[in-house]
Structure formats: C-alpha cells, structure tokens
Amino acid sequence: MISALKPELNRTYILELLEKLLNTPSPSGFCMEIMMLIRAEAQKLGYAVEMTPKGNAIITVPGEQEGETIRLTAHVDTLGAMVRAIKPNGMLRMTPIGGYAMQTVEGEYCRIHTRSGRTYEGTVLSTKPSVHVYPDARDFKREEANMEVRIDELVKDKAGVEALGIGVGDYISWDPRTRLLPNGWVKSRHLDDKASMAGLFGLLEWLKREGRKPQRTVKVIISTYEEVGHGSSFIPADIFEMIAVDMGALGDDLSGTELDVSICAKDSSGPYDYNMTSRLIELAKREGLPYAVDIYPQYGSDASAALRGGSNIRAALVGPGVHASHGMERTHADAIMNTAVLLLAYIMEPMTP
Structure with missing residues (x-):
C-alpha cells in the first residue's frame, strides 16, 4: 500500500521544474530545446533516456517483477503558430498549430523563431486592432485570415x-505569462501538458530518492506532437497498459475542479479501459485524494492516438484539473501533486487481471 506519500513528494522540485518547462518554447514540432532540458533532467536523476526518430523520449524504470510493461505518457509540445505569409506592409500572416480559438491569442506577446537561430519579439493582433480607427473592430470576426x-x-x-531572416515556415511561440502564486495557484499558458510532465518527474524523483522500484517496469514516454494528434500513434511493442497523463478539462456539466485529479472515463475517441479506470478511482479513494470522474466530448489524448494507431493496449487518462484549457490556463499545485500520488x-501495486 502506498499511503501518505504526498508529504514525501518534493513539491519545490516539481514547481521549479514546471516553471522551467513553461518558460521553454515548444510548439508541436519545435521541441528540440525542451527535449534537451528533459534529457538533462532525467540524467541528473540517474535515468537513461532513449530518443525516438520522431523526437519523443523514453525513460525506462525497471520493475520488481518481469512481465507486462506500463506506459505513463505526457506531452511537452504546446499550441503555437507558424508564419504562413509575409504581408506587403511588413506584418506576418500566421497559421495555427493545435486547436485553439483565435480570440484566446489576440493581444498576446510572441516570439518568432527563424531557421537561422534568430528570435524576434512580436504581438498577435487582428487586422482591425483599434476601436479608434475601425468602426467594426469590436465585432470583427477573429479567424485566421x-x-x-x-x-x-x-x-x-x-x-x-x-532582411531580418524571417521566412514562411518559421515557428511562433506564445509568451506563457507564468505565475506561481504563494497560495498554490499556478496560472500560465501551456499547463496542458507541462503540469503533468512536472508531476511525472516528481514521481521519478521520489522513486530515485527513496530507492524504490515499481511492481512492473514503467516506461515514461514524453511526446512532442500530441497537440496535432499523433504524439503517441506509435508505441513500443512491449506496452500492455498505457496511462495518458494530461490536463483535466473543466466547465459545462463537468464535475472536476482545479484542485482535483481528473479521471476521464470517455473522450472523443470513446471509452477508456473499464478496469483501469475503476482501479484509478479505487486508489484515489484509498489515498484520500480529491478526484472527479468526467467525460470530455471535445478532447483527445496520446492514449487516443495510440489506440487509433492500432496499438493492442489497455488505456486510461488522468491529470490535474486545468481551467480555461487552450487559453489562459490555471491549476493548483495540489492537483499536480495529487496526480503524481495517484x-x-x-505503479506500486501488483498487476490486477
């Protein structure tokens, strides 16, 4: 039994790593810098890191028993954009990376990353940005064009x-505007899914510090294309169970909050494994963790991608509750910690059939 782990998880380590992750630009497909950070952090803890041709990372944690392998996966890629065209007036037209509403990035500071390695500051605006000039500025439709x-x-x-070296196909990343408040609130862009990633590293840090092994071998896989739908469409053949660790959606008729571990029973790809989901609920109850079971009708995960890619696995989805997903997001440090505890x-429990 793994009770009362929460005080032993290194909260400071988790939050400091989270801040580093959030402040490292990583739109889908532009994850080279953040994967260097991930690799260095894993090696600092004493874990070997295997890189896939796609750019994903695999950290293997040997288990007490041989047999089927559990996969825990989170993604470090985020929303962003790419230069679609350079306009005659010197403005950039952009094309979105990932699914977000354009009004959520209007007025946002950003960086343009050129392929020669130079970076420039910018701001996202509508083409009618001033109410003092354009009579329809308030009602002007916020869409890509x-x-x-x-x-x-x-x-x-x-x-x-x-002449600056900016060209079509250059990446654009958003200023995350990260704030870690003394009362535990964490607000930032890209908590989806860097909050989960920090929690997973908190788990890895605890295993190493305590000299413990999971019951079965665990492969922690960090994906870099989740926001565009194929982060984990391919997975190693030895994976039997997969838990996608991703932010919990909040709002409408959903019951989760920013303080909860969110357990998803079904998303847009269909239901998750009944036995795994039931076990996660049982363990959340046993550990006394605030949790919610919800349905995400507009949501897909790395587990969804693996199942759609033909993987013969059982899969589940959990993560910290995150408000205003794909916008100005917020969660609480307790939700991140409790997700790691769950x-x-x-992984410390013997496998159940």
Missing part, C-alpha cells in the same frame, strides 16, 4: 522582414 503578427523591429514592408499508487 483576420489575424496577424506585428514584429517589434523597424520594418514596414516585406523586404524589411525578409500514479505512484498505481
């Missing part, structure tokens, strides 16, 4: 932008 990036450089035409309880 009506949004642009203003570059913070002395440029006023396409040639000036090109996962520890699961």
Whole structure:
C-alpha cells in the first residue's frame, strides 16, 4: 500500500521544474530545446533516456517483477503558430498549430523563431486592432485570415522582414505569462501538458530518492506532437497498459475542479479501459485524494492516438484539473501533486487481471 506519500513528494522540485518547462518554447514540432532540458533532467536523476526518430523520449524504470510493461505518457509540445505569409506592409500572416480559438491569442506577446537561430519579439493582433480607427473592430470576426503578427523591429514592408531572416515556415511561440502564486495557484499558458510532465518527474524523483522500484517496469514516454494528434500513434511493442497523463478539462456539466485529479472515463475517441479506470478511482479513494470522474466530448489524448494507431493496449487518462484549457490556463499545485500520488499508487501495486 502506498499511503501518505504526498508529504514525501518534493513539491519545490516539481514547481521549479514546471516553471522551467513553461518558460521553454515548444510548439508541436519545435521541441528540440525542451527535449534537451528533459534529457538533462532525467540524467541528473540517474535515468537513461532513449530518443525516438520522431523526437519523443523514453525513460525506462525497471520493475520488481518481469512481465507486462506500463506506459505513463505526457506531452511537452504546446499550441503555437507558424508564419504562413509575409504581408506587403511588413506584418506576418500566421497559421495555427493545435486547436485553439483565435480570440484566446489576440493581444498576446510572441516570439518568432527563424531557421537561422534568430528570435524576434512580436504581438498577435487582428487586422482591425483599434476601436479608434475601425468602426467594426469590436465585432470583427477573429479567424485566421483576420489575424496577424506585428514584429517589434523597424520594418514596414516585406523586404524589411525578409532582411531580418524571417521566412514562411518559421515557428511562433506564445509568451506563457507564468505565475506561481504563494497560495498554490499556478496560472500560465501551456499547463496542458507541462503540469503533468512536472508531476511525472516528481514521481521519478521520489522513486530515485527513496530507492524504490515499481511492481512492473514503467516506461515514461514524453511526446512532442500530441497537440496535432499523433504524439503517441506509435508505441513500443512491449506496452500492455498505457496511462495518458494530461490536463483535466473543466466547465459545462463537468464535475472536476482545479484542485482535483481528473479521471476521464470517455473522450472523443470513446471509452477508456473499464478496469483501469475503476482501479484509478479505487486508489484515489484509498489515498484520500480529491478526484472527479468526467467525460470530455471535445478532447483527445496520446492514449487516443495510440489506440487509433492500432496499438493492442489497455488505456486510461488522468491529470490535474486545468481551467480555461487552450487559453489562459490555471491549476493548483495540489492537483499536480495529487496526480503524481495517484500514479505512484498505481505503479506500486501488483498487476490486477
């Protein structure tokens, strides 16, 4: 039994790592820097890291018993954009990476990452950005064609932008605006899914510090294309069970809160494994963790991608509750900690049929 683990998890370590992750730009497909950070952190804890051709990372934690392997997966890729075109007036037209509403990025500070390694500041605006000039500015539809990036450089035409080295296909990342408050609230862009990633590293840190092994071998897989739907479409053949650790959606008729571990019974891909979901609920009760069981009709996960990719696995989905997902997100440190506790309880238990 894994009771009363919460005080032993290193809260400071988890939150400090979370802040590093949040402040490292990583739109889907542009995860080189953050994967270097992940690799260095895993090696610091004493874990070997295997990189896949796709750019995902695999951290293997040997278990007490031989047999079927559990996979815990979270993703470090985030929402973002890419330069679609350079306009004659020196503004950038963008194309979104990931699924978000355009109004959630209007007015946001951003960075343009050129392929030569240079980075420039900018701001996302509508093409009618001022109520003092455009009579329909308030009602103007916020959609891709009506949004642009203003570059913070002395440029006023396409040639000036090109002279900076900016070109079509360059990545654009959002300023995360991360705040870790003394009362435990964490607000930032990209808590989906960097909050879960920090919790998983808290789990790894505890196992190493306590000299403990899970019952079965655990493979922690960090994916880099989840936001575009194929982060874990391929997984190693020895995986029997997979738990996607991803943010819990909140709102509408959902019962979860930012303080809860969210356990998803069904998302847009269909129901998750009945026995695994039931076991997670039982363990949350046993450990005295605030939790909620919910349905996410507009949601998909790395487990969804693996199942759709033909993987013959059992799968479940848990994570900290996150408000305003794909917008200005917020969660609580307790939800991140409790998610790690629930996962520890699961992997330290003998396998149930």
